[in-house]
Each structure stands twice: as C-alpha cells, then as structure tokens.
Amino acid sequence: MTIEELCGLWEEAGHKLYLVGGCVRDRLLKKPTADYDLATDTSPELTMRILREAGWRAYPLGIEFGTVATTMDTPGGPEEVQITTFRCSESYRKGSRHPEVVFGGSIVEDLVRRDFTINAMAMDCSGNLIDPVGGREDIQRGLIRTPMEPEETFSEDPLRMLRAFRFACSLGFEIEEGTFRAVSRRKSMIQGISRERWKMEMDRLLADPDPRSTASVLQLMRKSGLLAEMIPEFEEVFRQDGLSQGPAHRGDIWEHTMDAVSKAVSDSPCVRWALLLHDIGKPGCRTVNGDGRVHFYGHETRGGEIALAVAERFRFSKKERQCLAFLVENHMRPVHYTEEWSDRAVRKLARDAGGHLQELLDLAESDIAAHAEPFASDGKGRLEELRTRLDILAPDLGRRVLPRELGTILMNRLGSNISQAPRVGIALSNLEELVLQGALPELAAPDVYLEYLEEHPEVFGRHC
Incomplete structure (x- = not known):
C-alpha cells in the first residue's frame, strides 16, 4: 500500500491525513528517509477501523498516546508508518518514557507543539506544505x-x-x-x-x-x-583545562578526548562511547615527577570504573556495560605494544579481548592518531605491526583447544579446594599456549595433558 492509497482512504472517510515531522524535513533537504510519520484528525480507534475495513494490518502503539501503526510501500521497501491523532499538548512525567497527551483539533495546533521548527511542518495529500512557524526558512538558514x-x-x-x-x-x-x-x-x-x-x-x-x-x-x-x-564526572576533567599532559599529547585531557573522538575509525557505539570516556580517569591519577614529567599511572583502571558507573546510569544492557568497561580499562594495552612482545603476549591480548578485539584496536587507532608527533606516527606503525601479528598468531583464537572437562578433572585431583583455582587457571593457560605453539596436540584425551603435567609440574607455577 502507498501513501496515495492511504490518502484516498482518509478522503473517502471525510477526514484529513498529513505527512509530518522528519519525512517532510528530509524531503525539503532532498535526503532519503525511512521515518514516515502521519498526523490525522481521526481518533486512534477510528484510524484502526479505517485501516482494517480496507484490509490493512493495523496495530496500536499506544491508544492512550493516539498512535496506530501500519505498513506502507516506500522507495526503500515496506516501512512501518505511524499515524497519530492531532495533539495540542504533550508532557512527560518525571522519569517516564511515555508522554501524557491532550488531543487537539487541527494540524496547526499539532505542529506548533513539536520540538523544533524544522520538524514542525506538514504536507497534505495534494503536496501542499503547511509551515506555521517558519521551518522551511530555518532549514535554508x-x-x-x-x-x-x-x-x-x-x-x-x-x-x-x-x-x-x-x-x-x-x-x-x-x-x-x-x-x-x-x-x-x-x-x-x-x-x-x-x-x-x-x-x-x-x-x-x-x-x-x-x-x-x-x-x-x-x-x-x-x-x-x-x-x-x-555525566558530572567530566567536571574533574574540565578543571584540568590548560594543564599539559606531557610531550606525547597536543593538549589537555578534554582537548585530546575531542581530538580522539573526531578521529574515530569505527562506527561501533561501544567504541564511540569509549572514545568519549577513555581518559575520564586521568584527573585523579595525575602526578608530576621531580623533573617535571607528567604521568597518569592507573588512569585506565580508574577510567574503567567510571565508565561502568556511567553505563549503569544510562541503563546500558549488561553486554554493552561489559564492552564499554573493558575497552576503557584496556585501552592502553595496544598503545603500549612493541616488537619485543612475545607471541604468548600477543595471543593473551586476543584471548582477553575476545569478541571485543577489533573494537579495542579501533579505539587504540583513534587514540594514537590524537597524539602529538612523532608519537602518533610511531604508534600507528606499532599498531599496524600488532594487527599483522594478531592475524598470524590468533586468526581463530575463540575456538576451544583443550577438552572442556580438563579443568574439572584438575580441580578434583587437587582436592576441589578453591584456593587451588589460581594454580589450575595457570596450568590451563600454559597448556593452551603449548597447544598453540604446537608442542601439544589440540583437543586430545584429558590423559595426554595430565601425563604432561606429571612430567612437567612447573607448568602449574609459571607461564610458559
């Protein structure tokens, strides 16, 4: 069904229907839109009746808010469209996601209560523009x-x-x-x-x-x-305006943060949030040596704690909170990479990052690019080398290389004492590294690894 067919239904019923809001704005800007909203003088109940009697699917998105949804054919394919009864006022109770509305009697009343003039325009079924508050002029300006x-x-x-x-x-x-x-x-x-x-x-x-x-x-x-x-935690950042971060940075904390945000190479929301918050822990960690050098030891750990608090405040999902906190807390690891890193260290970074590895590297790339020269160029080269080594050493690190039950068997052999868990963790990590190095077979029977541990008890106590 098309907008022309929708208009025909409303004309037959003796009522009015208008395109409103963002789709009108985007038409004037000659931009594509997937945001089709319509306003009408029909009540939501009557809107549903008109649609259903014509054989269209209609479902309420909130009768009390006056909105009914249906599907319309658009240049980009079928899209949900929302048809809302004219409103003359709208307000939100504190903390609520749902508006309290008063239905109005005209399209002009509906438009003037909208958010901005550029969104307060309508187009009738003949293509005539209704612009009571100068939205078209504001678009031009x-x-x-x-x-x-x-x-x-x-x-x-x-x-x-x-x-x-x-x-x-x-x-x-x-x-x-x-x-x-x-x-x-x-x-x-x-x-x-x-x-x-x-x-x-x-x-x-x-x-x-x-x-x-x-x-x-x-x-x-x-x-x-x-x-x-x-985000009141930024007040501490703002209080450090003008304070040098040392020769590696071009400006203070906020200036560097904005530079990093502007150089984002990923459109991942998690990476974008991490760029905004990656140095938010610096103010409480600033120290100056006797020779005048500035340091921010531990700022990434403190930043991870603040990022988690921000994520909880903004009601991030559990997965989103974990991603953001991990990226901020670990954003310095790729930055500190050097060619002296062992293969194990490279693989450990990949294992620790898991599904967030690419996001961590993208965050580091933008952070490094916001540094002063020669630190930016040097860091870019080192990060490219790290990416290459990761491609070689950890192309499919997420796969399991040890039998699933091996950890349980080791705990049972050590008496199921929780205090032995760190030793078991070290042993499993070392065995995994030995498999990746080719010294042990992948996914062999548990006895293969148990025999190796008996012959090499040092695997329990140190990293290979």
Missing part, C-alpha cells in the same frame, strides 16, 4: 529553533534539549542563540527524563557518520552545561 518559547518547548519534554544537539550533529545546523541559552538555563530539567531516553539520543549523536561533527557538538554540549549535567 541551517538553524535549530523551537516553535514556541524555548522554555515552554523544553518544559513539555526536557529531552528536546539533548535532541537539539543531536539534530545539530546529524544535519550540520547551528542552534539558535535563544534556544541555546535556554538549554543552559534549564539543563537541570534533563534529570526528570528516563535514562533510557538519554541513551537513545546519545547513541545516535556519538555514532554519527561524521565523527568531526560529533566532536564539535560535544564541545557545544559542554559549553551549555548539559554534558556535565548528565
């Missing part, structure tokens, strides 16, 4: 502006403050001065918004295809105070 007074727009939904920065990032627009000042004044209202909604907007901002735009907008977020409102 490249401007993010609220359709009502900014404080009123943000009071209805404080997440709109964060969305202003996300749109500035994705569209390359500027935030209108009055709108920006209102964010600075009202930033604390963001605390009333559910953290899942925070994360949704930050994920999209951080993973923008142009990392330079992301870095530029993060600078604006800092200036507005909104970034520190959501």
